[in-house]
């Protein structure tokens with residue numbers, strides 16, 4: 217279902233037309249005026265319309281989910297939302313939500329979550345996802361697999377024909393012990409797709425990236441489709457040394473996509 221929508225990027229209290237009028241006069245009308253971040257914000261704000269007072273909310277991680285957390289905090293401050301409990305999916309989101317005054321808890325205290333809102337790195341036509349390019353896949357999966365409703369928010373650049381189709385990483389969280397051994401085994405699992413496995417590194421020295429859980433990430437780059445995703449998932453998870461992977465299969469209940477043509481809402485039940 218496509219909904220024509222002019223996102224309001226000048227602040228939530230500025231009507232969209234006023235926002236358009238506030239644009240600098242030097243912006244030619246023929247050029248796109250909305251950035252990728254504008255689309256992320258539009259998708260995030262749309263998702264927050266599904267939040268109701270009293271909900272336990274999974275708070276996602278990343279540049280798109282950040283907008284949703286900001287918006288939830290804004291609505292709490294205004295009194296439009298009340299009695300929200302947030303379950304952050306990373307230390308970064310915890311810090312953001314805490315600083316904005318959102319009441320927070322964890323899965324030990326709230327094992328059932330009403331609604332989670334999070335971004336994604338890839339969304340395929342069946343609403344399967346790749347997540348974790350920001351390194352938060354494990355906590356995200358722990359939270360998002362126990363939520364009653366999981367809304368994914370993306371700009372249109374995240375839509376792919378098949379998982380791995382962007383040519384970018386499909387992350388796998390692994391224990392640091394003998395990570396090279398695990399990386400080789402992961403690469404060998406998908407040798408028929410010319411898969412390349414690379415340890416995620418940071419900084420000038422190429423130090424391993426360390427997740428919130430003290431693990432490493434091995435990024436898998438596929439050159440073609442990997443076939444049955446459930447089979448691929450099982451093969452990855454059977455490897456000792458693997459903690460979790462970034463394919464979120466059959467988990468999203470709704471995907472909100474923002475792009476040049478407006479906002480599109482894809483529902484698992486209706487459209488799949």
Ligand SMILES: O=C[C@H](O)[C@H](O)[C@H](O)COP(=O)(O)O
Pocket residue numbers: 276277278279280281334335336337346347348349350351352353356
């Ligand atoms: O680990 C990171 C998360 O899975 C993010 O949700 C994902 O990488 C999308 O991030 P962004 O909204 O910044 O593109």
